[in-house]
Each structure stands twice: as C-alpha cells, then as structure tokens.
Amino acid sequence: SAAAAAFATNHLYGEKLSKADLILPATKAEEYVSGGFFADNTAPCLLGGATLTRSKLPFDVTKIGHIDNLRIILVTPDVIVLTREAREMLPDTVSLDGFINNMANSCLISAAFAKNDYDLFARSVNDVVIEPIRAQLIPGYAEVKENALKAGADGVAISGSGPTLFAITNHTNSRPFLIEDAMVRTFKKYGIGSRSIITEIDSVGTRLID
Amino acid sequence: SAAAAAFATNHLYGEKLSKADLILPATKAEEYVSGGFFADNTAPCLLGGATLTRSKLPFDVTKIGHIDNLRIILVTPDVIVLTREAREMLPDTVSLDGFINNMANSCLISAAFAKNDYDLFARSVNDVVIEPIRAQLIPGYAEVKENALKAGADGVAISGSGPTLFAITNHTNSRPFLIEDAMVRTFKKYGIGSRSIITEIDSVGTRLID
Numbered sequence: 001s002a003a004a005a006a007f008a009t010n011h012l013y014g015e016k017l018s019k020a021d022l023i024l025p026a027t028k029a030e031e032y033v034s035g036g037f038f039a040d041n042t043a044p045c046l047l048g049g050a051t052l053t054r055s056k057l058p059f060d061v062t063k064i065g066h067i068d069n070l071r072i073i074l075v076t077p078d079v080i081v082l083t084r085e086a087r088e089m090l091p092d093t094v095s096l097d098g099f100i101n102n103m104a105n106s107c108l109i110s111a112a113f114a115k116n117d118y119d120l121f122a123r124s125v126n127d128v129v130i131e132p133i134r135a136q137l138i139p140g141y142a143e144v145k146e147n148a149l150k151a152g153a154d155g156v157a158i159s160g161s162g163p164t165l166f167a168i169t170n171h172t173n174s175r176p177f178l179i180e181d182a183m184v185r186t187f188k189k190y191g192i193g194s195r196s197i198i199t200e201i202d203s204v205g206t207r208l209i210d
Numbered sequence: 211s212a213a214a215a216a217f218a219t220n221h222l223y224g225e226k227l228s229k230a231d232l233i234l235p236a237t238k239a240e241e242y243v244s245g246g247f248f249a250d251n252t253a254p255c256l257l258g259g260a261t262l263t264r265s266k267l268p269f270d271v272t273k274i275g276h277i278d279n280l281r282i283i284l285v286t287p288d289v290i291v292l293t294r295e296a297r298e299m300l301p302d303t304v305s306l307d308g309f310i311n312n313m314a315n316s317c318l319i320s321a322a323f324a325k326n327d328y329d330l331f332a333r334s335v336n337d338v339v340i341e342p343i344r345a346q347l348i349p350g351y352a353e354v355k356e357n358a359l360k361a362g363a364d365g366v367a368i369s370g371s372g373p374t375l376f377a378i379t380n381h382t383n384s385r386p387f388l389i390e391d392a393m394v395r396t397f398k399k400y401g402i403g404s405r406s407i408i409t410e411i412d413s414v415g416t417r418l419i420d
Contacts, residue, residue, distance in 0.1 A: 052317050062330060064321050093303035099339070102309075103316050107262050110317035111274050114324030120272060129309070 050113040050201070064113040066201050067121055071176050073153070073167040075144075075183045077194040081137050086161030089133055098129040118170050125155030125168065134158050138165070140190035144183050151182035260323040260411070274323040276411050277331055281386055283363070283377040285354075285393045287404040291347050296371030299343055308339040328380050335365030335378065344368050348375070350400035354393050361392035 050064045094102075105124045112121035135141040135158065144165065145156040152175070153167035167179050180196050187194045260274040304312075315334045322331035345351040345368065354375065355366040362385065363377035377389050390406050397404045 052314065052321065060333065062318060062321065065325075090306055093305055094309045095303055096300055099304045099309050099312075103313055104262065106313050106317050107320035108272060110320045111262065111272065111324045114321045115275075123270065 050110075052110060064110055065116060067113060067116055067118050069118040069170045069172075070121065070201060071169050071171060071173070072199050072201065073148070073169070073176055073180045073183065073196065074159070074164055074199060075167070075180065075187070075194050075196040076164040077138060077187045077192045079138055079163040079192060081134075081161060081163040083161045086134055086137060089137075090130065091133070094129050102127060102129045122154035122168060122170075125157055127157060131158055134162050138163050139192060140187055141165070143189075144186045147182040147186045148179050151179045152176075153179045260320075262320060274320055275326060277323060277326055277328050279328040279380045279382075280331065280411060281379050281381060281383070282409050282411065283358070283379070283386060283390045283393065283406065284369070284374055284409060285377070285390065285397070285404050285406040286374040287348060287397045287402045289348055289373040289402060291344075291371060291373040293371045296344055296347060299347075300340065301343070304339050312337060312339045332364035332378060332380075335367055337367060341368055344372050348373050349402060350397055351375070353399075354396045357392040357396045358389050361389045362386075363389045 050066060051061055052064050053059075053061045105126050108124035109121055112118070112124060138144075138158070141158075148156045148167040152173055153169055156165060156167045158164075159166050165183065167183065169176050169179060176198050180198055184194050184196050260276060261271055262274050263269075263271045315336050318334035319331055322328070322334060348354075348368070351368075358366045358377040362383055363379055366375060366377045368374070369376050375393065377393065379386050379389060386408050390408055394404050394406050
C-alpha cells in the first residue's frame with residue numbers, strides 16, 4: 001500500500017517522478033509502519049517482476065527479471081503477524097552453514113529470474129535460516145507445506161514476514177487448485193480460516209485501473 | 211589441479227564422462243586436500259564461466275553465465291595461505307546484518323553474470339563477512355586494495371581462501387597495468403614479492419592444449 005500511495009500521489013501531481021524515483025519515498029513510508037528500511041515490498045510493487053534491493057544507502061534497486069512459467073498459489077491464514085514483530089524475532093546471528101546454504105539458494109533464485117528458468121527456481125526455494133523461525137508464528141505450517149508438496153507443489157515458503165504462504169507450480173500443472181485446496185483444508189484442520197488465490201507474477205508493476 | 215587431473219584421466223580413458231560428470235569426483239579429490247567439500251574451484255575450472263554450486267548433496271551445479279566486458283588483475287603475494295587453515299579461521303556464526311548484506315551482494319553478482327552486466331557486478335563486489343577475516347592473512351591487504359581502487363579498479367577482493375587477490379576493471383580502461391603495478395608495488399613496500407597477471411574469465415573451461 002505504500003507503493004500504491006506513492007504511485008497515486010505522483011499521478012495526482014502530474015507524474016513528475018519515474019517509478020524508480022518513487023521507491024525511496026515509498027520505502028521510507030513503509031519503514032514508518034514496519035520499523036525496517038527495506039524496499040523488498042515497495043520496489044517489486046512499483047516495478048513488477050523480481051527486483052533485488054540493497055536497502056542500505058547508497059540505495060540500489062535492480063530489476064532481475066521474471067519467470068513466465070511460474071504459477072503461484074497464495075494462502076493467507078487468519079493469523080495476525082505484525083511485520084515489526086516478525087522482524088524482532090530474527091536472531092542476531094546466523095550459523096555459517098545456514099549462511100552458506102541460504103546464500104547458494106538465493107543466488108540460484110536470482111539467476112533463475114534473470115534466466116527465466118522455472119526449474120532452477122523450483123529447486124532453490126529452500127530457506128534453512130529464516131523460515132524455521134517464522135514458521136512458529138503460523139500454526140500448522142509444517143503440515144500445510146507437506147500437504148501442498150504432496151498435492152503437486154514444487155516448493156512452499158512464507159512470503160516475507162508472513163502470515164501469507166506461497167506454493168509454486170508451473171503451467172504444465174493443469175490442477176493447481178488441488179494445491180490450493182490441500183493448503184486451505186489443512187489450515188481448517190487447525191481451526192484456522194484462510195483466503196487463497198492462484199496467481200502469477202506481475203511483470204508490469206503499479207498502473208492505473210479505470 | 212583436481213579439475214585438471216580429472217579431465218586428463220577422463221581423456222586418457224577415452225572421454226567416457228562429460229565435464230559435468232567429472233565435477234563430483236574432482237571435488238571429492240579436492241576435499242581430501244582442503245578438508246572441505248566445495249565445488250567452488252572444480253566446477254568453474256571444468257565448465258568455464260561463472261558457476262554456482264550447492265556442494266551439499268544433492269550435488270547441484272549451475273552454469274550462471276559470463277561477463278564479456280570484464281578484465282581481471284590477479285596478484286598472488288608470496289604468502290602461504292593453506293585452504294584448510296583459511297577455512298578453519300571462519301567464525302561459527304555470522305551477524306544477521308552481514309548475512310543480509312552479503313546475500314544481497316551475492317545475488318546481484320549472480321544476476322550480473324546471468325545478465326552479462328559488468329556495472330552491476332562492479333557495484334556488488336563487496337563482502338563484509340568473510341573478507342575482513344581472511345584479510346588478516348595477507349599483510350598490507352587494506353593498502354593494496356586502496357591503491358588498486360585509486361589506480362582505477364572498480365572492485366578488489368580475495369580470491370577464495372587467498373592469498374591471491376583480484377581487482378576488476380573493464381575493457382574501456384586502456385591502462386589495466388596501472389592497477390597491477392599499484393598492487394605489486396604496495397606489496398613490495400611490505401617486503402612481499404608477488405606474481406601478477408591481467409586476464410579474463412575463461413568461458414570454455416578445461417580443454418586439451420597441443
């Protein structure tokens with residue numbers, strides 16, 4: 001919403017700034033709410049596709065690319081996770097093993113978006129550092145993930161600080177709703193309602209809708 | 211040399227294996243010497259270009275790409291750094307800040323090789339976690355780096371566990387030898403001889419030379 005507000009404000013004032021120029025103010029606005037200065041939400045919202053950002057100054061946003069053959073199943077359980085709280089849970093240090101592991105997977109994900117390679121992305125969605133911590137905020141997470149994989153997902157992870165999860169599949173999978181269904185039903189087993197949607201990556205970013 | 215040995219052995223026995231098949235045995239051989247099971251040396255030697263490897267099993271090597279407009283100045287000071295010792299110096303944990311910082315830069319380097327983007331690579335060569343530790347093994351490192359940058363390098367880092375350093379520039383720089391010179395002279399100031407070479411990335415990998 002920080003990205004949308006920045007985009008709308010800029011439009012009302014006659015589009016004086018480019019979308020890239022809006023990332024810094026939108027990120028400052030988000031910092032006010034989340035307590036962290038990260039452009040991980042604002043930059044992709046504005047630019048579309050996958051972006052990678054060094055939020056530390058000098059502020060540097062790079063559009064990496066996108067994956068055509070990627071279908072995303074988003075499930076948001078009715079659990080409140082405050083971005084600020086989720087960030088405060090993070091440890092001060094990370095094991096060297098976890099560091100190396102996540103580094104390799106993240107670099108491969110980055111290359112996958114640059115090369116438009118779904119398979120490379122799918123076999124790199126594996127976070128051994130942050131996900132196990134944030135999973136604690138989402139009751140039933142392990143079982144939801146397991147059931148999504150059984151239903152045909154190629155990977156499952158928590159989106160940002162949560163509570164939204166995403167599962168991935170590709171366009172050759174004709175029944176992505178089976179994955180959606182498995183996730184929603186598993187949450188229900190834990191007494192948790194959820195909203196869900198099957199979607200794709202927006203490669204355009206913020207735009208006007210009539 | 212583990213990569214070269216594997217390549218030569220395979221050649222003598224009639225090229226029964228592909229280069230990709232040789233990575234695992236070559237890496238096992240290197241593990242015997244270095245104490246670490248990492249394909250960070252063997253894979254790029256065999257395949258050429260930039261490769262990214264998950265050394266943990268399942269073993270997974272991805273050829274990322276290469277950067278045409280990249281010139282590398284390699285300087286090896288007469289200092290003995292054993293790979294095994296350099297690995298043992300590494301801390302057990304890494305700060306979350308350092309983790310995030312290195313993750314962003316590494317992902318951008320990966321994207322830079324996938325997109326053949328020298329500028330993106332140059333502004334991402336910045337390791338805040340491992341370099342400061344390994345720099346302790348190389349007398350004068352800080353000053354060598356500073357003088358290389360002053361002489362026109364866009365980035366300087368330690369190659370693997372050291373003691374070889376590399377500085378980068380691009381082909382529009384008509385005087386890369388100024389960088390080489392600055393580095394060699396600075397080491398000399400510290401009483402350390404060195405060998406140096408101005409080179410590029412080999413995008414082919416191991417091959418036969420008549």
